[in-house]
Amino acid sequence: MNNNNNYITVLAPLVVFVLFVIIWHTCVVIFSLPPYLVPSPYRVFGVFRENYAVLLSATFLTAMAAIGGLLLSVVLGTSIALLFSQSKIIRQSLYPYAIFLQTVPIVAIAPLIVVWFGNGFTSVIVVAFIISLFPIITNGTMGLMAVKPQWIDLFVINNASSWQILFKLRFPNAVPYLLTGAKISSGLSVIGAIVGEFFAGYGARYHGLGYLITFTSGQMKTDYLFSAVFMSTILGLVFFGTLSLISNYILRKWE
Known part of the structure; x- marks a missing residue:
């Protein structure tokens, strides 16, 4: 079965x-x-076959930036969620600013990120990090707070410290929530990396998928544009599938 x-x-x-x-x-x-409007699948495949080296190189650069942003979001997002779970005042004071990162269009602040961090890999990672951070914070906080009161009472009765309650009760309870947030953020990190490449890029020698999408759309090379978009979609699916496999493995151990 x-x-x-x-x-x-x-x-x-x-x-x-x-x-x-x-x-x-x-x-x-x-x-x-007409091909400039909607190319046939055969034309798109032909362009991919002619330019597969460039497309694969661009996909690799975008993937590295997305991985960097995702890892940062998981580490910092989990840390922020742990902080939020320990203080209602801190949670109520800072949570609106976490929502701010999700609601403000990234295209509005991406130019500022380029000004602060310069063109190149760092700025692209920062954009990917900002876009993928919010799901980690929200899911992590939800999991840390979703502990049954009787479990907390049991720990308190046995003289457990606040650190023991946090890391032996709250954090294990939050693992499925954090993994769900990571799966959501995996796709967002790819989007963030591509958007970051629209503004920052990697210089004259190296180009990510974001640059190829911008360049081919400006040159009306629609078949090449379709190939770049197709590679972006594949990259997002690979990220989500990989996180799903990791999540299933961890959850089997967790259960």
């Missing part, structure tokens, strides 16, 4: 993708859509 479920999990998205490509190609043929 488990093997059948695994096959369905893998095959179902592939079937949907194949149907999407067929419908895409059919629409291009029936409506005679």
